Amino acid sequence: MIRKKYNRHKRDNLFVKANANIRFPEVRVLTEHGEMLGIMSSREAFQEAMNAGKDLVLITEKSKPPVVKIIELSKFKYQLKKKEADNRKKSKIQDLKELRFSPVIGEGDYQTRLKQLKDFLTKGHKVKITLFFKGRQVVYKEAGYEVFARIIQDTEDLARVEVEPRLVGKKLQAQLAPLSKEDRSKENNEKN
Numbered sequence: 737m738i739r740k741k742y743n744r745h746k747r748d749n750l751f752v753k754a755n756a757n758i759r760f761p762e763v764r765v766l767t768e769h770g771e772m773l774g775i776m777s778s779r780e781a782f783q784e785a786m787n788a789g790k791d792l793v794l795i796t797e798k799s800k801p802p803v804v805k806i807i808e809l810s811k812f813k814y815q816l817k818k819k820e821a822d823n824r825k826k827s828k829i830q831d832l833k834e835l836r837f838s839p840v841i842g843e844g845d846y847q848t849r850l851k852q853l854k855d856f857l858t859k860g861h862k863v864k865i866t867l868f869f870k871g872r873q874v875v876y877k878e879a880g881y882e883v884f885a886r887i888i889q890d891t892e893d894l895a896r897v898e899v900e901p902r903l904v905g906k907k908l909q910a911q912l913a914p915l916s917k918e919d920r921s922k923e924n925n926e927k928n
Contacts, residue, residue, distance in 0.1 A: 750813050753794040755782060762801040768808075775801055832911075834864045837887070839879040846883075850890055857894040857914045867908040880908040888912075 758778050765773040765781045773784070778792075781804055785792035791809040794802065805812070833856045835849050856863050865887060867880045884901045891912060899911035 750816060752809065752813060752816070753797075754791050754809050755785070758782070758792055758794050758802075758804060760797070760802050763804045764799070764801050766795070766803065766805045768806060773806075778804070781806075831861045832864055833861045834866060837865065837867045837883055839867060839869060839873055839876065839883060841883065846886075850887070853887070853891060853912075854894055857891065857912065860914050862898065862914070863895070863912045865910045865912065869906045869908070874906050877903060877908070884908065884910055 758781075760778050762775055763778050763781050764775050765784065767773060768790070773781075776784075782792045785806045788806055790806050791812075793805050793807055793809060793812045795805050796803050835853055835856075837846075837849060841849075853863055853865075865884065867883060869877075869880065873879075880903075881901060888897055888910075893915075895912040895914055897910060898913040899909070901908055901910040
């Protein structure tokens, strides 16, 4: 039986400077509940933490003097992981969707793809529009640019052009990004 050299289920260990690893001439010390104990040497702060039966944990070293906290190390790591998980939940994931068009697209197909495009934009996704030229169609690039101009005009109330239409080989590409609510209200005010 061959054993794997790594453990897939191993938790990612969060490295935090603590206790004797904190070596600054002066530190600002906080209690577990965030109350200020004052400014003291890192040795004195470490001794205070030992007397309280807790750990001395570095919060930030960017401030002058660096900020440390007297708290249990495991509790501090738990709080950090919980905060990171909350931040991941709050961050909105924006997908890049792609729609393909043709320079000689029929009206029905155009309306169907336009409906999909508007649906993606209202859900907050960016949309990459690709138009393929088959065979010698690339000679008539103007037809492709006209389709793109029509798409941009039909979605001007929902999106802004993030990447202008450009020809890459036999593909014409552009990218649309959804407008924020503030941008939409500004546009509506300008129209009225």
